[in-house]
Amino acid sequence: MIKFGTDGWRARIADDFTFSNVRLVAKAIVNYIINAGQKEKGLVVGYDNRFLSKEYAEEAAAVAALNGLDVYLSEESLPSPVLSFAVKNKSAAGGIMITASHNPPEYNGIKFKAEYAGSALKEITNKIKKELKLLEGTEITKDLPKTNVKKENFKKAYVGNLKNIIDFESIKRSNAKVVFDPMHGSSSGYLGEILKEFKIEVTEVNSVPDPLFGGISPEPLPKNLEELISETKELGLKSPDDLVIGIALDGDGDRISAVDSSGMFINPHNVFSVLLKHLIENKKWSGEVVKTFNITRLIDKLCNKYDLKLHETPIGFKYICELMLQRDILIGGEESGGMGVKNHIPERDGVLCGLLLLEAQAMAKKSIGGIVKDLYREFGEYSYDRNDIHIGKDRGAEILSKLKESPPKDFCKKKVKDVRNLDGVKFVFADESWILFRASGTEPLLRIYAEGKNADDVEAMLAEGEKLVQGI
Numbered sequence: 001m002i003k004f005g006t007d008g009w010r011a012r013i014a015d016d017f018t019f020s021n022v023r024l025v026a027k028a029i030v031n032y033i034i035n036a037g038q039k040e041k042g043l044v045v046g047y048d049n050r051f052l053s054k055e056y057a058e059e060a061a062a063v064a065a066l067n068g069l070d071v072y073l074s075e076e077s078l079p080s081p082v083l084s085f086a087v088k089n090k091s092a093a094g095g096i097m098i099t100a101s102h103n104p105p106e107y108n109g110i111k112f113k114a115e116y117a118g119s120a121l122k123e124i125t126n127k128i129k130k131e132l133k134l135l136e137g138t139e140i141t142k143d144l145p146k147t148n149v150k151k152e153n154f155k156k157a158y159v160g161n162l163k164n165i166i167d168f169e170s171i172k173r174s175n176a177k178v179v180f181d182p183m184h185g186s187s188s189g190y191l192g193e194i195l196k197e198f199k200i201e202v203t204e205v206n207s208v209p210d211p212l213f214g215g216i217s218p219e220p221l222p223k224n225l226e227e228l229i230s231e232t233k234e235l236g237l238k239s240p241d242d243l244v245i246g247i248a249l250d251g252d253g254d255r256i257s258a259v260d261s262s263g264m265f266i267n268p269h270n271v272f273s274v275l276l277k278h279l280i281e282n283k284k285w286s287g288e289v290v291k292t293f294n295i296t297r298l299i300d301k302l303c304n305k306y307d308l309k310l311h312e313t314p315i316g317f318k319y320i321c322e323l324m325l326q327r328d329i330l331i332g333g334e335e336s337g338g339m340g341v342k343n344h345i346p347e348r349d350g351v352l353c354g355l356l357l358l359e360a361q362a363m364a365k366k367s368i369g370g371i372v373k374d375l376y377r378e379f380g381e382y383s384y385d386r387n388d389i390h391i392g393k394d395r396g397a398e399i400l401s402k403l404k405e406s407p408p409k410d411f412c413k414k415k416v417k418d419v420r421n422l423d424g425v426k427f428v429f430a431d432e433s434w435i436l437f438r439a440s441g442t443e444p445l446l447r448i449y450a451e452g453k454n455a456d457d458v459e460a461m462l463a464e465g466e467k468l469v470q471g472i
């Protein structure tokens with residue numbers, strides 16, 4: 001019943017996600033920490049703005065305190081990367097974050113951030129799963145005393161660190177005008193407040209915490225960003241000479257997408273490409289690059305141009321994190337909008353990436369849309385879209401295994417040049433376009449991702465992909 005997916009455990013509130021199960025998972029994590037000999041380092045606990053997240057966090061904190069750990073519970077809701085940063089800052093054994101991130105409002109979840117301040121790797125979640133198995137049938141007492149849990153504010157230290165990374169003065173001088181959309185999630189009060197501190201003009205939309213997320217899923221996709229798109233466009237018309245940008249973060253602030261002054265959606269592939277160019281050309285940082293299996297070919301082109309080693313991983317930031325722990329990784333990013341950079345934590349961070357985008361615009365003296373157009377001029381256009389189909393887990397697995405066993409020779413009037421199985425099934429075509437079929441690890445969805453040279457090509461591939469899936 002309790003499964004760790006792409007990042008942590010997620011389940012429907014009051015169905016599987018109950019106080020009793022939260023106590024059980026917290027106890028399994030605590031047992032893992034004790035067995036790892038890290039009890040003395042203590043644990044940090046945080047939560048997002050979802051329904052009962054604060055109460056679930058208090059419960060998890062109480063379980064850890066009862067088992068003799070020093071527990072630091074966040075005073076207020078916070079983005080997941082801020083919780084991860086607190087793990088590093090306090091040299092804690094780990095962090096429990098109550099969040100279901102981008103999932104619909106009826107979900108909640110637990111992400112476990114390990115002592116290195118990033119998502120728990122598979123070997124750790126496997127150990128936690130073993131502990132859970134041992135606890136099977138146990139009921140952890142409710143009404144635990146909450147008095148021996150220390151409340152802390154993790155914001156100051158996190159923001160202080162951002163000031164070491166970001167050149168706020170250059171953003172201020174650039175006449176940046178920002179529209180920020182935290183999607184009613186826990187990054188509200190972060191990006192906006194930080195910018196205001198430096199007197200950078202920012203308008204916030206959807207900033208009031210709402211466990212129903214205004215009726216959408218807090219995933220920064222164009223269909224969920226209507227208000228951000230129209231506000232940014234309006235501001236762009238009013239201030240044609242300024243660097244106007246819209247920035248959206250997901251429900252727990254670890255994913256990003258953006259909008260330019262014309263209302264054009266800047267998807268995570270483009271955000272990743274702009275950041276990579278910025279880190280190399282403007283900040284003069286160096287290192288290797290990691291992309292997940294569903295990221296644009298544009299990253300390959302950029303790495304080739306700058307002579308950077310490129311790694312490719314399955315989907316899930318934990319794979320990028322693993323490489324960040326082992327090697328000198330400059331930047332790692334994924335299609336869902338999770339991106340992390342060096343000199344920080346091995347973790348995706350929407351707040352930091354939003355600030356880096358503003359810095360990129362300031363240093364290039366160009367809007368984000370302008371930077372993306374320059375990239376397209378240099379490397380050709382890359383168009384992208386994704387289609388999520390509601391399909392049960394077993395049916396999804398059956399479809400994927402059929403596609404693996406007998407992939408088509410031709411697809412959408414193109415020859416299939418290569419079939420790749422790093423995560424799901426990917427067909428690659430001679431013109432570099434590709435389509436990927438994969439089961440989500442966070443929701444009961446089959447995702448179809450496609451990249452092509454223009455929007456019509458992508459639309460045709462996605463339509464054909466859906467037909468192929470329905471026919472199996």
Ligand code: G16
Nearest residue numbers: 006007101102316317336440441442
């Ligand atoms: C989670 C994971 C990400 C992953 C995303 C989508 O994001 O942490 O690494 O890219 O889900 O995964 P899937 O396609 O398996 O649903 P978040 O922001 O929800 O934690």
